[in-house]
Amino acid sequence: MEMTVNPYPLHPECPDLRRLADNPAEALLRAEADIVAAENAAEADRYRRLEEVEEAQQDGRGVTRRTFVAGAAATATALATAQFVTTSASFAATKTGTLIHVFLYGGLDGLSLVAPANDPVLAKARPDLLLGEDSLALARGFKLTSAFAPLEKWLTAGQLGFVPAVSDPRLSRSHFQAADACNLGGLPGETGGRGWLDSLVDSLGKGTAFRSVGIGSTLPRSLVGVNGAISLNSVGDLRLNGDDKYRAATEKAIRGLFTGINHPVEEAVIEGMGALATAQKLAAKPYAAAEGVEYQGVGNAFKQLAQLIKGGANVRVATVGMGGYDTHENQGTREGGQLWRRLNELANAMAAFFTDLGDRAADVTIMVSSEFGRRVGSNGGGTDHGHGGVVTVLSGRKLAGSLLGTWNGLDKLDSGDVPEYNNMFNVYGSVAQGRFGLTTAQVDKVFPRQKFTPVKIYA
Numbered sequence: 001m002e003m004t005v006n007p008y009p010l011h012p013e014c015p016d017l018r019r020l021a022d023n024p025a026e027a028l029l030r031a032e033a034d035i036v037a038a039e040n041a042a043e044a045d046r047y048r049r050l051e052e053v054e055e056a057q058q059d060g061r062g063v064t065r066r067t068f069v070a071g072a073a074a075t076a077t078a079l080a081t082a083q084f085v086t087t088s089a090s091f092a093a094t095k096t097g098t099l100i101h102v103f104l105y106g107g108l109d110g111l112s113l114v115a116p117a118n119d120p121v122l123a124k125a126r127p128d129l130l131l132g133e134d135s136l137a138l139a140r141g142f143k144l145t146s147a148f149a150p151l152e153k154w155l156t157a158g159q160l161g162f163v164p165a166v167s168d169p170r171l172s173r174s175h176f177q178a179a180d181a182c183n184l185g186g187l188p189g190e191t192g193g194r195g196w197l198d199s200l201v202d203s204l205g206k207g208t209a210f211r212s213v214g215i216g217s218t219l220p221r222s223l224v225g226v227n228g229a230i231s232l233n234s235v236g237d238l239r240l241n242g243d244d245k246y247r248a249a250t251e252k253a254i255r256g257l258f259t260g261i262n263h264p265v266e267e268a269v270i271e272g273m274g275a276l277a278t279a280q281k282l283a284a285k286p287y288a289a290a291e292g293v294e295y296q297g298v299g300n301a302f303k304q305l306a307q308l309i310k311g312g313a314n315v316r317v318a319t320v321g322m323g324g325y326d327t328h329e330n331q332g333t334r335e336g337g338q339l340w341r342r343l344n345e346l347a348n349a350m351a352a353f354f355t356d357l358g359d360r361a362a363d364v365t366i367m368v369s370s371e372f373g374r375r376v377g378s379n380g381g382g383t384d385h386g387h388g389g390v391v392t393v394l395s396g397r398k399l400a401g402s403l404l405g406t407w408n409g410l411d412k413l414d415s416g417d418v419p420e421y422n423n424m425f426n427v428y429g430s431v432a433q434g435r436f437g438l439t440t441a442q443v444d445k446v447f448p449r450q451k452f453t454p455v456k457i458y459a
Helices: 025-052 053-058 072-081 121-124 148-154 174-183 196-201 244-257 262-284 299-310 339-363 424-437 440-446
Strands: 097-104 114-116 140-144 160-167 212-217 230-232 319-322 364-370 391-395
Touching: 097 174, 097 196, 097 299, 097 339, 121 212, 140 148, 140 160, 148 160, 148 244, 148 339, 160 299, 196 212, 196 319, 196 440, 212 299, 299 339, 299 364, 319 440, 339 364, 364 424, 391 424
Parallel strands: 097 319, 097 364, 212 230, 212 319
Antiparallel strands: 114 140, 160 391, 364 391
């Protein structure tokens, strides 16, 4: 039995389809594009002959008013374009720049990153987890793990800072619940399941399909929403599915099907095809980082972002994830220790990234956070889930100091945890506000159940 759409049979064995492509879906897509092109040509000719353009638009048969095809052809088209179709909206203009949110899964022990020097509470509660003598000095009597020594250049320049004692009352000690709340900017019921970075994109102005990018095999919940973020492991991964020998013809067919339809998807497809073209151009030759820069470990994720940013992809928000921070045992906060090595890998990656960007780093801010902190006291080699974590900020802009936000000491712990002196979503919002020049009202929309109180982050 054969099905037909206009003159083209849909049966995969049909010679008319097989001459277009070996793959039935691609052949069907291109056949439909040919039909639409022929219809458009006929309509345009009719308009020219009759010279009644206004009447043609009113009678609903104009080129800009055609509807999507039904049945199998529409399904094939949807499958072919689903990987890059985005929802567009009308945005207000903001400053240019890029915010990269690095999320450390597992719950970073913030006191192994930055801690008050010579603190009697820490000396008693965690004598086996104190920072070493090779630590770097911070403002207000704090010190920084030597694992972050690769970033000392930016610390000296006033572009690296840390916000201690960061939490939120909605965070539990469950990895899943806390990570979910951090990525959504609140509880699921408060945000409608929409990620805080996706909400942020609403205020950042129109951009390319690369304006929100998650580096990894799955899209983090912070980017889930209505703005069509792209998730990729590498720039070369972004390509149109199908047979290589027919790909150019298939791309042309998609452009033909979705051009001049006066429909929101038209702009999205144009953006998507532009993204494909950009990715293919960037991936056409091996990426060459700046002289002396080497990316290793989590640095390979930053390498993809460097390639996009330096290639002019107009990335506005991006995410990088890094695991291995659930240190219940063998934590090792000094050189060579388990946690020290993870932090050192991260620091090396960020240093390579900023070095690679060169002058472009002036428009980039990296914010590093985790789902929660850990208990102040050691459990005998590690630490258990707690609160009062640390947010790290590395920015092309000068910061207000190397230790940011409020710190009132460890004299009164919160059930064995570092107290919440700085609300997590106030910190997130303040980093974004300073990066993009947002108003308080715009930040309030990103965190709908949070009354935004700015934290001074930038100088």
